[in-house]
Amino acid sequence: MTGGNGRNRKGSGGATGSKQRSFWKELPILVGIALVLALVIKTFLLQAFSIPSDSMQNTLQPGDRVLVDKLTPWFGATPERGEVVVFHDPGGWLDNPTVSENFLQKGLSFVGLMPSANEQDLIKRVVAKGGDTVECAKGGTVKVNGRDLEESDYLYPGNTPCGDREFGPLKIPEKKLWVMGDHRQNSLDSRYHQDGPGNGTVPESEVVGRAVVVAWPVNRWSTLPVPATFDQNLAGAVPPALGLAGAVPLVLWRRRRLLAAAPAAKG
Template identity: 75%
Template sequence: MAVGARSGSGGDEPEGRLDDRNGGRLGAEHREPAEAEKPTGTEEAEDHGTGGDDAGRHAKRKKQRSFWRELPLLIGIALILALLIKTFLLQAFSIPSDSMQNTLQRGDRVLVDKLTPWFGSTPERGEVVVFQDPGGWLDGPEVSENFIQKSLSFIGLMPSANDKDLIKRVIATGGDTVACEEGGQVTVNGRTLDESSYLFPGNIPCERDGFGPVKVPEDRLWVMGDHRQDSLDSRYHQQLPGKGTISEEDIVGRAVVIGWPPNRWSTLPVPDAYEQNLSAAGAATPAALGLLGALPIVLVRRRRLLRTDQGD
């Protein structure tokens, strides 16, 4: 019993201690292979993954900061380009009246070509042009504008309420003689001008306000609106120094396109009526007289040559 007890006690106790020790060693041995079998570089891969996320967030924040830093520069460049385009290329104008109906309606936005005059181009008959008030054509007090309105007007993003600009069609240029009898049609250098393609329906070219003949000085223009009964044009300013004509230097540019509203989009070409020869007779006279003068000389010389040949 005692032996059995000691054996049981001795056997149980050492086995218990062994189990504890083995259990501890076995646990360690089981963990070590697990750690040893972990693929190398796993921790590095996880670190790199975390580092990549941080780098991405940092790059995104940096990109956002860079955008806000560059925004003023982008706005500045856009404003400079707008100013250059307005000054040298194209400028938009709003039509405030009915004087150019039906070609242009009140509220239309037209784009005006300002580039070609820089290359020495001068206005031609039939073109629709924008020009500055030569003096005495427009009346009325100036409208007060705030700083924002003045700035936007300066760079061409909105029209100024105090712009002294008008839009008309060129009928005659320097050296031309233009006239129109009451109830009749306009003549340029004695040739009748067919204006039916653009004249406001129902209008007569000179219903009750005939004029002329007017000799247009060099470097000046005679202009008229397409809505003759609703246009204070060259006809009504003949008492001014230019006698109704405007200087080519006052020309802002040629209106080439109706840009707004979209359903009104169209170009503004020169009407076919102006493709005919409307040049002043004096310009063609020297050439014509030269040809007429040379013809008898050629005929006389030819006869002499024929006589000489027959004599031989």
């Protein structure tokens, strides 16, 4: 009986050791899978970005963490008016010194588990896109294709729509964007780079994705919908002269058809 009990204890101990060894063998595999999934999510789905400045106040505050939807661009969608987008520096917009990062920080930012301190990215609101005409006269509103934008929902309190830089009217080239910060008096956006590459516009190809959620801190959690002012029909209207030019041939063709179909007059 005693011997039997001893063998049972030994057998039990061996089984436990086997389970422990199995766990430690599987742990690196689990960690590897988690890192691969994080990398895939960062590359194709969502990526976290930290807000470094107050150029998008009060919509976004310095220190906020936003989640950026990177899935939509992969399916051919283009940024729309009113969306808050993250984009790479199109050239000369940033002059940030390189920040030293340790191995752990570099690794975590590479797989998307934390923002990189050296990413040359900006975040602004799309105001106009390719084909639009945008303008803002001193003391007036921002106009897109001649229509006023009602920006009180997101404009920083006390700011004017133009800030201290009026502009336009400007025709935005195809595949380009005109972007502005919500804090107009403190945002070096498209208005301030009209002498640089793209004349202040941002190529759609430089857009990382659309910011959809403020994820951190918890008390700031919120979505980032398109403001109602962009729901109006902002598409450019056909110029009256062009419409008239297209209508005249149609009227003349219809008149000839009616005359040809009419019975000949009797003498």
